[in-house]
Amino acid sequence: MASINIDNVQKAFGKVIAVDHLNLDIKDGEFFTFLGPSGCGKTTTLRMIAGFYYPTKGVVRFGDKDMTRVPPEKRNTGMVFQNYALFPHMTVFENVAFGLRVRKLGSKELNIKVKDVLQKVRLEQYADRQVSQLSGGQQQRVALARALVIEPEILLLDEPLSNLDAKLRDEMRNEILRLQKDYNITTIYVTHDQAEALSMSDRIAVFNFGVCHQVGTPSEIYNEPANDFVAGFIGEINLLPVKISRIEDENILVQVKNGESASELSVRNAPFNYNQENKGNLALSIRPESIKILEKEPEGKNTFKGMVEEVHFFGSLINVVVRAAGLKLQVNALNSGLSRNLQAGAEIWVELPEEQMRIIPVVTGDAS
Amino acid sequence: MIKNRDTRLTLLLLIPVLLVLIAYVLYPSLRTIMESLQKEGSMTFGNYSDFFTQESKTNLEALWNSVYISVLSVLVSALIGIPLAFIFNRYDFPGRGFFASAAIMPIVLPSLVGVMAFMFLYGETGLIPNAIKDLFGLDEVPFKIGGISGILIVHAYTMYVYFYMTVSSAINKIDPSLEEAAYNLGANRFKVFWKVTFPLLTPAIVAASLLVFMISMASFSAPFLLAGGFRVLSLQIYFSKINGDMEVAATQSVILSVVSISFLLFMRWYQNRKDYRMASKGIGAHRSEVNNPVLKWILVFTGIVGVIILLLPHFTILLLSLVPDGTWTWQTYPSVFNFENYRLLFQDPNIFKPLKNSLLLSVIATAGNLVFGVLASYVLVKRKFVGKSFVDILVMIPWALPATVIGMNLIFAFNEPTIFSFGNILVGTFWILPLAYFIRHIPLVVRSTNAVLEQLDDSIEEASRSLGAKWFYTFRKVILPIIMPGVLSGTLLAFVESVGEFPTSVLLYTLSNRPISIEIMNQLRMFNMGQAAAYGMIQITLIALVLFISNKFFGVKAEKSLS
Ligand SMILES: Nc1ncnc2c1ncn2[C@@H]1O[C@H](COP(=O)(O)OP(=O)(O)OP(=O)(O)O)[C@@H](O)[C@H]1O
Ligand SMILES: [Mg+2]
Numbered sequence: 011m012a013s014i015n016i017d018n019v020q021k022a023f024g025k026v027i028a029v030d031h032l033n034l035d036i037k038d039g040e041f042f043t044f045l046g047p048s049g050c051g052k053t054t055t056l057r058m059i060a061g062f063y064y065p066t067k068g069v070v071r072f073g074d075k076d077m078t079r080v081p082p083e084k085r086n087t088g089m090v091f092q093n094y095a096l097f098p099h100m101t102v103f104e105n106v107a108f109g110l111r112v113r114k115l116g117s118k119e120l121n122i123k124v125k126d127v128l129q130k131v132r133l134e135q136y137a138d139r140q141v142s143q144l145s146g147g148q149q150q151r152v153a154l155a156r157a158l159v160i161e162p163e164i165l166l167l168d169e170p171l172s173n174l175d176a177k178l179r180d181e182m183r184n185e186i187l188r189l190q191k192d193y194n195i196t197t198i199y200v201t202h203d204q205a206e207a208l209s210m211s212d213r214i215a216v217f218n219f220g221v222c223h224q225v226g227t228p229s230e231i232y233n234e235p236a237n238d239f240v241a242g243f244i245g246e247i248n249l250l251p252v253k254i255s256r257i258e259d260e261n262i263l264v265q266v267k268n269g270e271s272a273s274e275l276s277v278r279n280a281p282f283n284y285n286q287e288n289k290g291n292l293a294l295s296i297r298p299e300s301i302k303i304l305e306k307e308p309e310g311k312n313t314f315k316g317m318v319e320e321v322h323f324f325g326s327l328i329n330v331v332v333r334a335a336g337l338k339l340q341v342n343a344l345n346s347g348l349s350r351n352l353q354a355g356a357e358i359w360v361e362l363p364e365e366q367m368r369i370i371p372v373v374t375g376d377a378s
Numbered sequence: 379m380i381k382n383r384d385t386r387l388t389l390l391l392l393i394p395v396l397l398v399l400i401a402y403v404l405y406p407s408l409r410t411i412m413e414s415l416q417k418e419g420s421m422t423f424g425n426y427s428d429f430f431t432q433e434s435k436t437n438l439e440a441l442w443n444s445v446y447i448s449v450l451s452v453l454v455s456a457l458i459g460i461p462l463a464f465i466f467n468r469y470d471f472p473g474r475g476f477f478a479s480a481a482i483m484p485i486v487l488p489s490l491v492g493v494m495a496f497m498f499l500y501g502e503t504g505l506i507p508n509a510i511k512d513l514f515g516l517d518e519v520p521f522k523i524g525g526i527s528g529i530l531i532v533h534a535y536t537m538y539v540y541f542y543m544t545v546s547s548a549i550n551k552i553d554p555s556l557e558e559a560a561y562n563l564g565a566n567r568f569k570v571f572w573k574v575t576f577p578l579l580t581p582a583i584v585a586a587s588l589l590v591f592m593i594s595m596a597s598f599s600a601p602f603l604l605a606g607g608f609r610v611l612s613l614q615i616y617f618s619k620i621n622g623d624m625e626v627a628a629t630q631s632v633i634l635s636v637v638s639i640s641f642l643l644f645m646r647w648y649q650n651r652k653d654y655r656m657a658s659k660g661i662g663a664h665r666s667e668v669n670n671p672v673l674k675w676i677l678v679f680t681g682i683v684g685v686i687i688l689l690l691p692h693f694t695i696l697l698l699s700l701v702p703d704g705t706w707t708w709q710t711y712p713s714v715f716n717f718e719n720y721r722l723l724f725q726d727p728n729i730f731k732p733l734k735n736s737l738l739l740s741v742i743a744t745a746g747n748l749v750f751g752v753l754a755s756y757v758l759v760k761r762k763f764v765g766k767s768f769v770d771i772l773v774m775i776p777w778a779l780p781a782t783v784i785g786m787n788l789i790f791a792f793n794e795p796t797i798f799s800f801g802n803i804l805v806g807t808f809w810i811l812p813l814a815y816f817i818r819h820i821p822l823v824v825r826s827t828n829a830v831l832e833q834l835d836d837s838i839e840e841a842s843r844s845l846g847a848k849w850f851y852t853f854r855k856v857i858l859p860i861i862m863p864g865v866l867s868g869t870l871l872a873f874v875e876s877v878g879e880f881p882t883s884v885l886l887y888t889l890s891n892r893p894i895s896i897e898i899m900n901q902l903r904m905f906n907m908g909q910a911a912a913y914g915m916i917q918i919t920l921i922a923l924v925l926f927i928s929n930k931f932f933g934v935k936a937e938k939s940l941s
Contacts (some may be wrong), residue, residue: 060840060844061843061844062840062843062844064382079382081383081843082840082843082844083843083844083845083846083847083848084846085844086846087844088844088845089840089841089844091837091840091841092837093835093837095835095837095838095840095841096841097838097841097842097856097860098838098860099859099860108842108845108847108855109845109846109847112845112846112847112851113846156841156845157844157845160845160846166844
C-alpha cells in the first residue's frame with residue numbers, strides 16, 4: 011500500500027500536450043477514479059504512474075519515494091488493461107502465477123497464493139483452462155487476479171469494464187470493490203462512465219483536455235461542481251449564463267442572460283453556492299431534481315409561472331421540460347403526486363430554491 | 379549517458395541489426411557500384427556508356443530480352459491466374475476444393491528442379507513430344523520447348539500462382555453486398571463485373587503484376603537451362619563473371635538492380651496509396667453453384683486436365699528418380715525402375731555429400747535468419763527510433779535484388795579482406811555460401827515475423843513488465859512463445875529455399891563444398907537424369923513437408939509469405 015503524489019506533472023507527445031499542470035494526492039487505500047471524456051489524458055496519467063511513460067516535467071512519488079523514472083517492472087503496481095492483455099499461450103494458472111515466478115517464489119508458496127487468489131475471484135475450477143476458452147467476464151477476473159496476486163502497492167485499472175455487457179459490468183463493479191476492500195489496496199480506476207465513477211469511488215478527479223478540473227468525493231463533485239465543465243459532465247444540469255447584479259449580505263442577485271428582464275434570481279450567499287475562484291464569465295447551475303413544480307403560485311423567491319413543453323417518462327422518475335421566464339428548464343420529479351398527471355401544455359409554477367443553486371465559473375466557452 | 383532506459387534498450391537492439399545490414403547488404407551493394415565505375419584503373423562511367431553503345435549490342439539486347447520476357451510472363455501468368463481465381467472462388471462444382479489446392483502445386487517445385495522437369499517433359503527428347511510422335515507415327519517431334527518459348531512456359535507455370543493467390547484473397551475480401559447492391563440498383567452482370575468487381579481487384583492485380591515482373595527479371599534457372607543462344611541480363615552477368623570481365627559484370631548487375639528496385643519502390647508507393655479495403659461485417663464467401671450440367675462437367679473435366687498438367691512435372695521427377703543411371707540411353711522411354719538412385723544417395727558418400735553440404739549450409743544460414751529476423755522484426759515493429767524507414771528499406775533490398783546480383787555483390791565485397799569478414803577473404807571458403815543464403819532470406823523471415831508481431835498487442839508486453847518482469851525475461855517467456863509459430867514457419871521456408879538455392883550457389887560454390895543444386899547441374903551435364911531427379915525429389919519432399927507442418931501445426935499459410 012502506498013500513497014501517490016503527482017507533483018506538477020506535464021506530459022507532451024511532440025507538440026500535443028496530453029496532460030498539463032497535474033497535481034494529485036492519492037491516499038493510502040483509497041479508491042480513486044480518473045473521470046473524463048475520451049482523449050482527456052486519463053490513460054496517459056495512469057501510464058505515468060505505471061511507468062510506461064515518463065513525465066516531460068514534474069515528479070511522481072509513491073509515499074516519499076521519487077518514482078518518476080523508475081522502470082515499470084520495479085514499481086510493484088498491478089495493472090489491469092482495457093483489453094485484459096492476458097498471455098494467450100498460458101493457462102489461467104500460469105497467467106496468474108507469472109508475476110510470482112518473476113519474483114522467484116517457491117513452488118509451494120506459489121501454488122497456495124495462486125489458488126487463494128483464484129478462489130477470491132471465483133475461478134478455482136478454471137485454473138487449467140487456456141485463457142482463450144474463457145468468457146469476457148472470466149478473462150476480466152483472471153486479469154484482476156494476476157494483478158492482485160503480486161500484492162502490489164497500487165492497483166491500476168484502465169476502463170476495465172468497457173468491453174463487457176451491462177449486466178456483467180454491474181457484477182464486476184461489485185467484484186472489484188469487494189476485492190479492493192479485501193486487499194485494502196490503493197486503487198486508481200479510469201473510466202468515462204460517470205455513474206460508475208460516482209457509485210464506486212472514494213474520490214474522483216475530473217479531467218478535460220489534459221487538465222484536472224476538480225478533485226473531490228462523489229457528492230462534492232455532484233453537488234459542488236467547480237465549474238460548468240464538471241457540472242455538465244456529471245449528471246444532468248440546468249446551466250444558465252448569468253451576470254451578478256448586486257451582492258447583499260445574505261443573497262446574491264443575478265440576472266440571467268437571454269432571460270426576461272424580470273427574471274432576476276436570488277442565490278444564497280454561502281461557499282457552497284458560490285465559487286469565487288474565477289472572475290470570468292459565470293453560470294448558474296441547478297440540478298433538475300432541485301427544481302420544484304407547483305400547481306399554485308407559491309410564497310417565496312425565485313418563483314415563475316411556466317408552461318409544460320414536454321414530458322418524458324422514465325419509470326420512477328419523470329422528466330419535464332418547462333418554459334418559464336423565457337428560460338427552458340429541465341425538471342425531474344418523482345413519479346408521484348402532481349407530476350404524475352402532467353401533460354404538455356399544462357400551466358404550472360416552478361420554484362428554484364435559493365440554497366440549491368450554485369454560481370460557478372464558465373470554462374468551456376459554450377455556455378456564454 | 380542516455381537517460382532513458384527504453385531508448386538505451388532500443389539502441390542496444392538496433393546496433394547489431396544495423397551492423398549486419400550495413401556489412402552484408404549495403405556495403406556489398408556499394409562495392410558493386412564502385413566496381414562498375416572502375417575502368418582501366420580510373421573512375422569513369424565508361425562501363426555504362428559501353429553497355430549502351432557497344433557495337434555488338436549484346437548487353438542492350440539482353441536487357442531488352444529480359445524486359446520483353448518479363449512483360450510476356452506477366453501477361454501469360456495473369457491470363458491463367460486471374461480466371462482460375464474467379465472460377466475457384468466464385469463457382470461451386472464437384473472437386474472444386476481439390477482443384478483449388480492443387481493450383482498452388484507449382485510452389486513445391488524448386489526452380490531448378492522445375493526447369494529440369496520441363497526439359498524432360500517437353501524438350502527435344504522430352505516424353506510428351508516423343509509420345510505424340512510415336513502415337514501418330516510422325517517423322518519428327520511435333521513440338522519442343524527451348525529458347526524464349528521454353529522460358530516463357532516455365533515462367534507461366536511457376537508465376538501464375540502469384541496472380542492466383544493474390545487475386546483469390548482479394549476476391550474473398552470483397553463484401554458480397556457490394557455486388558448485390560449494384561444488382562439491386564439495376565446493373566447487369568457485365569456492368570457489375572466491370573464497374574464494381576474489377577475495380578476492387580485492381581490493386582491485387584497490379585501488385586501481382588509488379589511482383590511477377592520483378593521475379594522474371596531476376597529469373598536465372600530457366601534461362602540457364604533453356605535459353606540456348608537467347609540472351610537475358612541475369613544470365614549475362616554470370617557469363618561476364620565466368621569470362622573474368624568483372625567490371626562488366628558489375629555494370630550489368632547495377633543496371634539489373636536499378637530496374638528491379640524501381641519496381642520495388644513503385645510497388646511500395648502503389649500499395650501505400652489509399653486502397654478501398656473496408657471493414658464490413660459478416661463477409662461470407664458466396665459461391666454460386668453451377669447448375670447447368672454441361673457447363674458443370676466441362677468445368678470438372680478442365681479441372682482434371684489442369685491438375686494433370688500441373689502435377690506432370692512433379693510426377694516426371696518422381697518417375698525419373700526411379701530410373702537407374704545407365705539404363706535409359708537410346709530408348710525413347712525408360713524401362714527399368716527401382717530405388718537404386720535413392721540407395722546410392724544415402725550409401726555412396728560422394729553422392730550423399732552434396733545433400734549433407736546443402737543441409738549444413740542451410741542450417742547455418744537459417745539459424746542466422748532466425749536470430750536476426752526476430753531481432754530486426756522486433757525492433758522494427760515494436761520500437762520507435764529515427765530512421766526506421768531506412769532500416770526497413772535495407773531489410774527489403776535483398777528481396778528486390780536478383781539473386782545473381784546478390785552473388786556478385788558478395789564476390790566484390792569479400793574477395794578481399796574487410797573488417798566485416800574479420801580480415802578474411804570469404805570468397806572461395808566455406809562461409810561465403812551460408813552468408814549468401816542468409817542474405818537472400820532476410821526479407822522472408824523478417825516479413826513473416828513482422829506479420830505475427832503486428833498482431834501482438836503492445837499491452838501484452840506492458841502487462842508482463844508491470845508484473846515485475848525485466849525486458850529480457852518478458853521477451854523470452856512472453857513474446858517469443860507467442861510469435862514462435864509464425865516465426866518458425868517463415869524460418870522453415872527459408873530453410874528449404876536455401877537447400878534448393880541455385881543462382882548464388884553457382885556463382886560462389888567451391889569444389890570441396892558443392893551444394894545439391896550444383897550437383898544436380900553436374901549430373902545433368904553427365905546425363906545422369908536419375909540421380910539429378912532423386913536430388914530433386916528430396917527437395918520437393920522437404921518443401922511439401924514444411925508447407926504441411928506450417929499449415930497443420932502452426933496454422934500458418936506459409937506459401938503466402940513467398941509473395
Ligand atoms: N503515444 C502517444 N503519442 C501521441 N499522442 C498521444 C499518445 N498517447 C496519447 N496521446 C494523446 O494524448 C491525449 C490524451 O490521451 P489519453 O490516451 O490519455 O486519453 P484518455 O483520456 O485515456 O482517452 P480514452 O477515454 O479515449 O481512453 C490524446 O489527445 C491522445 O491523442
Ligand atoms: Mg484511455
